[in-house]
Amino acid sequence: MSRILDWLERETGLVSAWNRFWLQPLPRGVGWAHTLGALTLLCLAVLFLTGAVLMFYYSPTPDQAYASVQYLEHQLPFGRFIRALHYWSARLIVPLMVLHLLRVFIWGAYKKPRQMIWVIGVFFFLLIVGFGLTGYALPWDQKAYWGTSVRLQIAESIPLIGGAIASFLKGGPELGSLTLMRFYVLHCFLFPLLTVVAVVIHIRQVHHLGVAPPWARVDQVDLFPRDQTLHPDQTARISLLAVLLTILLVYLASRYPAPLETRANPSDTAYRPHPDLYVLWLHELTKLFPPHLEFIASFLIPTLLLMALFLVPFVEKNPERALSKRIPVVSTGLLITFAIVLLNLKGLKALPREEPLTALEKHGQEIFVELKCYTCHGINGGGGPVGPDLGLGGKRDPEKVRAILKNPGSFNAHTVMPSYDLPEEKMTALVAYIVKIGPHSRMPPIPPVEPEKPPSHFEPGFLSDHKFEVRKDPEACNTCHRPFFCQACHQKRLPSSHDQNWLKFHIGNAAEQPKMCRSCHDDSYCADCHQKMRHDTAWITDHGKALEEWGHLTRWSEKTGLALCYQCHSKVSCDQCHQGAVPDNHRQPDFFRRHGEWVRVNPQKGNPEDNACTTCHAQQFCTNCHQERARPLSHQSPDYLWKGSVASRKGRGKSGHAREALQKGSASCATCHQPFFCTNCHGLPLPHGKNFLSIHSKEGAQNPSLCQRCHGWEDQECAQCHQRTRPRSHTPNYKKEHSRDPTLASGSCQVCHGKNACADCHRLPMPHPPDFIHTHGALARDRGITGAKAVSRLRQSLCSHCHTASYCRKCHLPDD
Amino acid sequence: MDQKVRRRRVLDILVKWAAAGVAGVFSIPALIAMVVPAFRRPTAVWIRLGPISEFSVNRPTAVSVSYQKRDGWVVRGFRRTVFVSALGPREFKVFSNICTHAACAVNWDDKRQGFYCPCHDALFARDGRVLSGPPPRPLDELPTKIEGGYLFVQMPA
Numbered sequence: 004m005s006r007i008l009d010w011l012e013r014e015t016g017l018v019s020a021w022n023r024f025w026l027q028p029l030p031r032g033v034g035w036a037h038t039l040g041a042l043t044l045l046c047l048a049v050l051f052l053t054g055a056v057l058m059f060y061y062s063p064t065p066d067q068a069y070a071s072v073q074y075l076e077h078q079l080p081f082g083r084f085i086r087a088l089h090y091w092s093a094r095l096i097v098p099l100m101v102l103h104l105l106r107v108f109i110w111g112a113y114k115k116p117r118q119m120i121w122v123i124g125v126f127f128f129l130l131i132v133g134f135g136l137t138g139y140a141l142p143w144d145q146k147a148y149w150g151t152s153v154r155l156q157i158a159e160s161i162p163l164i165g166g167a168i169a170s171f172l173k174g175g176p177e178l179g180s181l182t183l184m185r186f187y188v189l190h191c192f193l194f195p196l197l198t199v200v201a202v203v204i205h206i207r208q209v210h211h212l213g214v215a216p217p218w219a220r221v222d223q224v225d226l227f228p229r230d231q232t233l234h235p236d237q238t239a240r241i242s243l244l245a246v247l248l249t250i251l252l253v254y255l256a257s258r259y260p261a262p263l264e265t266r267a268n269p270s271d272t273a274y275r276p277h278p279d280l281y282v283l284w285l286h287e288l289t290k291l292f293p294p295h296l297e298f299i300a301s302f303l304i305p306t307l308l309l310m311a312l313f314l315v316p317f318v319e320k321n322p323e324r325a326l327s328k329r330i331p332v333v334s335t336g337l338l339i340t341f342a343i344v345l346l347n348l349k350g351l352k353a354l355p356r357e358e359p360l361t362a363l364e365k366h367g368q369e370i371f372v373e374l375k376c377y378t379c380h381g382i383n384g385g386g387g388p389v390g391p392d393l394g395l396g397g398k399r400d401p402e403k404v405r406a407i408l409k410n411p412g413s414f415n416a417h418t419v420m421p422s423y424d425l426p427e428e429k430m431t432a433l434v435a436y437i438v439k440i441g442p443h444s445r446m447p448p449i450p451p452v453e454p455e456k457p458p459s460h461f462e463p464g465f466l467s468d469h470k471f472e473v474r475k476d477p478e479a480c481n482t483c484h485r486p487f488f489c490q491a492c493h494q495k496r497l498p499s500s501h502d503q504n505w506l507k508f509h510i511g512n513a514a515e516q517p518k519m520c521r522s523c524h525d526d527s528y529c530a531d532c533h534q535k536m537r538h539d540t541a542w543i544t545d546h547g548k549a550l551e552e553w554g555h556l557t558r559w560s561e562k563t564g565l566a567l568c569y570q571c572h573s574k575v576s577c578d579q580c581h582q583g584a585v586p587d588n589h590r591q592p593d594f595f596r597r598h599g600e601w602v603r604v605n606p607q608k609g610n611p612e613d614n615a616c617t618t619c620h621a622q623q624f625c626t627n628c629h630q631e632r633a634r635p636l637s638h639q640s641p642d643y644l645w646k647g648s649v650a651s652r653k654g655r656g657k658s659g660h661a662r663e664a665l666q667k668g669s670a671s672c673a674t675c676h677q678p679f680f681c682t683n684c685h686g687l688p689l690p691h692g693k694n695f696l697s698i699h700s701k702e703g704a705q706n707p708s709l710c711q712r713c714h715g716w717e718d719q720e721c722a723q724c725h726q727r728t729r730p731r732s733h734t735p736n737y738k739k740e741h742s743r744d745p746t747l748a749s750g751s752c753q754v755c756h757g758k759n760a761c762a763d764c765h766r767l768p769m770p771h772p773p774d775f776i777h778t779h780g781a782l783a784r785d786r787g788i789t790g791a792k793a794v795s796r797l798r799q800s801l802c803s804h805c806h807t808a809s810y811c812r813k814c815h816l817p818d819d
Numbered sequence: 820m821d822q823k824v825r826r827r828r829v830l831d832i833l834v835k836w837a838a839a840g841v842a843g844v845f846s847i848p849a850l851i852a853m854v855v856p857a858f859r860r861p862t863a864v865w866i867r868l869g870p871i872s873e874f875s876v877n878r879p880t881a882v883s884v885s886y887q888k889r890d891g892w893v894v895r896g897f898r899r900t901v902f903v904s905a906l907g908p909r910e911f912k913v914f915s916n917i918c919t920h921a922a923c924a925v926n927w928d929d930k931r932q933g934f935y936c937p938c939h940d941a942l943f944a945r946d947g948r949v950l951s952g953p954p955p956r957p958l959d960e961l962p963t964k965i966e967g968g969y970l971f972v973q974m975p976a
Contacts, residue, residue, distance in 0.1 A: 045841070048845075049845050052845055052846060052849050053845070053849060055849070055853075056849045056852050056853055059852075059853055060852075060891075060892075062892070067892065067893065070892040070893070071891070071892040073892065074891060074892035078856075078892075079852050079855070079856065080851055080852060080855050081848035081849075081851050081852045082852055084848055085848060085849060085852050088845070088848075234831070234834065235827055235830035235831045235833075235834050236827075236830070238830075238834045239830045239833065239834055242833065242834045242837035242838065243837070245837065245838075245841050246837050246840065246841060249840075249841045249844055249845070253844060479885070479896065479898075481885060482885040482886065482887055482896030482897075482898075483887070483896065526870070
């Protein structure tokens with residue numbers, strides 16, 4: 004150790020400088036009052052240390068800043084303590100520094116030759132103000148956002164340069180990411196750097212010029228004995244007070260954590276920021292001036308005071324330090340100080356004060372947080388955007404509050420507020436708390452929600468637009484929200500899709516997006532209805548029995564029996580079967596199972612109106628049952644829709660529905676299906692009309708794949724006709740002109756001519772691939788066309804089918 | 820004079836102790852706060868895949884899972900696809916769908932009866948073994964458990 008110190012001394016002389024510093028002699032009379040500067044320095048050291056830790060866990064972007072502070076508060080061991088230490092050191096450094104300044108002022112310690120010590124000190128004071136202003140914004144909670152926006156507003160009110168200052172601080176058009184980053188860099192880099200420089204100079208100056216002997220005339224300094232040293236005489240005093248200050252800081256930090264309000268919400272209209280304790284006097288001062296002169300209070304007076312502060316040592320050149328000989332200066336200084344303190348006290352009194360809560364109301368507040376009322380209701384800002392802010396509005400009637408909590412619908416039929424049936428004791432407490440909430444109440448601290456809401460949730464219209472997000476990807480919501488999250492609101496107000504026709508159509512949605520249903524309904528929800536109400540083929544015979552059994556279905560208890568059927572079926576649909584006289588065959592025990600046979604035997608082809616069934620039954624009668632699951636038996640064969648894949652259909656015959664449609668005619672399909680049902684898939688009217696043959700060239704040429712859905716190339720179905728009758732487009736000149744046929748690109752040639760039709764004649768890839776211009780030379784060489792006459796030989800060959808002799812010269816020179 | 824020297828010596832020691840104490844009070848919590856998160860173990864999450872009856876024994880079922888991953892104060896939602904391969908009525912293996920060779924997404928191929936990776940023609944068996952192709956090791960298996968008739972899988976958090 005000593006060798007290292009020796010080396011250090013040899014190289015830098017720091018060790019002796021260090022010793023000289025601590026052993027500097029101090030004049031008699033330096034005592035307790037002279038410890039304030041050191042205590043300020045201790046606070047500054049704590050701020051630097053804790054600030055460094057905070058920087059480890061802080062992200063200066065609006066979308067992460069608040070979350071990172073929350074992480075620090077809740078996830079980090081000692082995180083809350085460190086932040087509270089930072090907060091309380093910052094609070095205490097201001098009065099300590101003001102006291103230090105007053106001490107120097109009263110003792111007249113700034114007199115010649117120590118004027119610049121004072122100036123640097125005031126500069127340091129300015130830096131601390133800057134620290135306060137920038138640090139205020141960093142947590143990005145409501146207070147940070149709105150407080151900063153007020154300060155920027157004040158900066159803007161400064162005449163002439165105000166706009167420029169505010170724009171520089173904002174860094175962009177609005178208070179946002181650019182502002183936060185600026186404040187961060189100022190607070191954590193530039194200001195600390197300047198502070199270190201200022202403090203080093205300040206301390207070095209005091210050491211160099213010596214502490215001013217108390218009450219000594221400037222020209223009699225040398226007469227004062229210097230009978231103590233900085234260490235240990237003065238450091239002992241400092242240490243004692245430093246230990247006390249440490250105890251105070253630790254007590255404050257562990258007892259009163261740094262405030263953290265809800266996340267900054269620029270669209271919150273209910274939040275009211277309050278001026279900070281240390282600027283209350285400015286706030287009170289502004290009240291004394293009319294609005295158009297406000298800048299006098301908010302800017303002119305503070306600036307003048309600051310200038311005066313800088314100039315004090317140069318104005319007061321009186322060599323006396325004794326108070327009795329400096330009465331005008333000292334009394335002016337103290338008067339101003341008193342005025343500021345008084346104004347601050349006045350402001351403190353005028354500050355709206357929240358009435359203290361009684362034990363019952365406190366309990367109510369806990370219930371308010373526990374029930375998460377804040378997700379919808381704010382208290383003077385900070386809450387969710389759904390319900391009204393409870394800080395607004397006048398005094399509430401406890402009975403009405405109770406009634407609304409028990410049954411919100413009684414107040415407003417369209418409300419989404421869930422009803423709260425609380426035990427009497429809890430209800431009383433909650434009602435008492437809600438009644439107590441007034442215009443000055445504050446939102447109680449809310450436990451952090453994990454994970455933090457994505458930025459989209461803070462957009463103004465999110466509440467009304469969230470359904471689009473849900474529809475896009477219900478699974479994405481489930482990453483954060485528990486399955487029954489939606490029901491909190493939607494048990495009162497159904498999603499807009501769930502209208503009166505919803506029950507009829509819900510099957511389609513459920514089949515397409517089952518996850519969507521699951522975002523509100525649990526897995527057993529469908530089974531509640533569908534295990535009994537399976538509309539399958541057996542249903543028609545079983546539904547009577549099932550209806551008898553349903554007296555007590557849990558979820559639909561108020562809609563038992565037939566009412567349940569009426570959700571989908573019209574009221575007359577029972578009568579369609581259950582009427583008086585029925586034909587004999589209807590009485591056969593297995594008629595329901597076999598009625599398909601009757602339908603198939605009896606319809607008179609082409610006219611479903613004359614169907615034997617339609618004598619009694621309406622045309623839509625069948626669809627009452629034959630929806631999705633209860634399709635006719637024929638529809639249930641596995642090959643009904645497809646006979647294998649499209650590509651491998653060759654040779655396997657037609658699919659079930661095609662066979663049926665061809666055998667029985669389309670009228671049989673039309674019993675249930677609308678006329679355009681086939682077109683939905685086939686894209687063409689089916690069966691093809693009488694004159695289809697004459698118009699098919701148009702459809703076929705434009706979109707050959709449409710034909711290929713049923714007719715295969717390999718089947719040579721086209722060729723069967725077209726060997727005899729060529730397509731109308733194939734005029735005698737077609738061979739020459741076919742390159743100009745607009746349908747060429749659609750691949751319609753291949754329908755008859757096969758895939759290699761073009762290459763068969765052209766013996767070249769047709770149409771030429773994009774890089775043909777680069778490869779055609781190589782192609783020619785491959786085919787042995789080289790040498791001096793290559794070009795002319797080429798001309799006579801393949802290319803000349805299409806291109807004229809001058810074509811090559813577009814690129815090549817004549818003798819190339 | 821002797822007394823004055825002793826007083827100075829006592830004060831010197833007291834001041835040094837006070838300075839050490841004050842420094843300790845502030846810097847020890849600061850040090851802990853700086854160091855501790857670096858040594859936190861990652862926590863894994865169990866995700867419910869669904870009732871065990873839902874997973875066919877005939878072919879592996881693809882299930883898309885979404886879960887949150889915590890990175891300091893940033894909590895992000897992640898979505899992955901896993902394959903549930905039912906080897907018996909209560910015996911399941913859950914595989915990540917990421918090929919162990921070049922991290923392409925594998926898919927179950929009925930024709931080949933295996934997890935097929937289209938990037939380099941790799942094929943994995945139902946139990947994750949490499950049947951053919953370049954992968955250096957079997958498909959990554961994720962820890963599973965069955966609770967109350969539901970299959971859970973543990974995603975690396």
